[in-house]
Amino acid sequence: MEPKGFAIGGLFSQIERQKLSPPSVIVIGGGISGIAAARALSNASFRVTLLESRNRLGGRVHTDYSFGCPIDMGASWLHGVCNENSLAPLIRCLGLKLYRTSGDNSVLYDHDLESYALFGRDGHQVSQQLVIEVGETFERILKETVKVRDEHANDMSLQQAISIVLERHPHLRQEGLAYEVLQWYICRMEAWFAADVDTISLKNWDQEHVLTGGHGLMVQGYYPVIKALAEGLDIRLNHRVAKIIQRYNRVIVTVENGTTFVADAAIITVPLGVLKANTIKFEPELPEWKVSAISDLGVGNENKIALRFSTVFWPNVEVLGTVAPTSYACGYFLNLHKATGHPVLVYMAAGRFAYDIEKLSDEEAVKLVMAQLRKMLPDAAEPIQYLFSRWGTDPDSLGSYSCDLVGKPADLYERFCAPVDNLYFAGEAASVDHSGSVHGAYSSGIAAAEDCRRRLSLLHGISDLFQIVLREEMSTEVMVPLQISRM
Known part of the structure; x- marks a missing residue:
């Protein structure tokens, strides 16, 4: 039997070998998922290189400071203001403030009914009573679509299911101004999915696991989270990956300028839209089960036009909206002044309209949304600055976030995130329960890093006793409450 001292000595020599040659991983994509994966592996003493195609970190999390205040042109909410949210420890630790825009029971997920000022095409404000009544009717219609789903083996679009419900229950149909308000509610729902109601899956539209605690706007933007996670990592910006080769248990990654990186494994966190476009070549080609998962997942589009004004001339509500006979023609502005104190309105466009608005120049797009604003508020001033996101045509995103298409296979997400x-x-598309959210993308990055760490540790003979993962590091922090306001 070996003496105890020898066994311990052998163990320490194993640790020394680990220090000499730790496993290496290339993380592709510097959004929150990629940064979270790189952070976790770096904390576990792996050699990690992160390659990001843009000249900045964050990906579809993009806080712009050109207005003199933080404006999130991509993700801006924490969906689920609760300790169960995987980002809560980090947000607490950084002391970041949240502005709660809804409780748990909001029909439109991220805003409560009383926070709207809606206007008709004639410029007159719709009564709050009508807004609330139509909102409650919309909730009843959506509940009835669940019965339609239970009766049909095959999937259909949510629009088709709503049509069936209205045929069965004529009393739920809306006329005149109420009908236009209903279209506005559908427009808001399309913004949640970043897709049109005729493409949203009846089978899956309400299956997302939405965390409790309502929804909080990140008052200081999301960039402080990105910055904290990225600190000390080996990050290469302006490195667009062109080719990934798997050979002899190694991964060879080539970027557009021809530079090559070699590692034991790679974690791919590029947006789903980029994978769909086949801009990255794989050798050997990805297996059919993976290719079909990439193909079958949908990508939605949502854009923002942020407008900064010299003075505040609008009502003190969270959302200003225009109603119309179709959801496509409806529009709405998020009032950042109420949440952050800055004189900024953000126009939101989703689905087909988000793609159509990208066909316009910045000036044309601003003129279009200002025309909508002046229908509501004829004396609206000209903006002194503006910003326009173009997520659908941005080659580094090619869409905003994933969505469930009609008739998708049940195991789609599992195949998409499988190694x-x-x-x-x-990435957000690889999150089974929280796709389309920042915390879903973050958790997905941590999970992929843990899978990768476990496999490489096994191959390299590294004991789990000497691993430090992000989750363990976070669990030692002092619990401080989330900073939440509601003005």
Whole structure:
């Protein structure tokens, strides 16, 4: 039997070998998922290189400071203001403030009914009573669509299901101004999915696991979270990956300028839209089960036009909206002044309209949304600055976030996030329960890093006793409450 001292000595020599040659991982994509994966692996003493195609970190999390205040042109909410949210420890630790825009029971998920000022095409404000009544009717219609789903084996679009409900229950139909308000509610729902109601899956529209605690706007923007996670990592900006080769248990990654990186594994966190476009070549090609998962997942589009004004001339509500005979023609502005104190309105466009608005120049797009604003508020001033996101045509995103298309296979998300040997996949689209959210992307990155760490540790003979993962590091922090306001 070996003496105890020898066994311990052998163990320490194993640790020394680990220090000499720790496993290496390339993380592709510097959004929150990629940064979370790189952070977790770096904390576990792996050699990590993160390659990001843009000249900035964050991906579809993009806080712009050109207005003199933080404006999130991509993700801006924490969906689920509660301790169960995987980002809560980090947000608490950084002391970031949240502005709660809804409780748990909001029909439109991220805003409560009383926070709207809606206007008709004639410029007159719709009564709050009518807004609330139509909102409650919309909730009843959506509940009835669940019965339609239970009766049909095959999937259909949510629009088709709503049509069936209205045929069965004529008393739920709306006329005149009420009908236009209903279209506005549908427009808001399309914004949640970043897709049109005729493409949203009846089978899956309400299956997302929405955390409790309502929804909070990140008052200081999301960039402080990105910055904290990225600190000290080996990050290469302006490195657009062109090719990924798997050979002899190694991964060879080539970027557009021809530079090559070699590692034991890679974690791919590029947006789903980029994977769909086949801009990254794989050798050997990805297996059919993976290719079909990428193909079958939908990508939605949502854009923002942020407008900064010299003075505040609008009502003190969270959302200003225009109603119309179709959801496509409806519009709405988020009032950042109420949440942050800055004189900024953000126009939101989703689905087909989000793609159509990208066909316009910045000036044309601003003129279009200002025309909508002046229908509501004829004396609206000209903006002194503006910003326009173009997520649908941005080659580094090609869409905003994933969505469930009609008739998708049940195992789609599982196949999308499953590894292919030493290639791991992460990102919001790889989150089974929280796709389309920042915390879903973050958790997905941590999960992929943990899978990768476990496999490489096994191959390299590294004991779990000497691993430090992000989750363990976070669990030692002092619990401080989330900072939430509601003005």
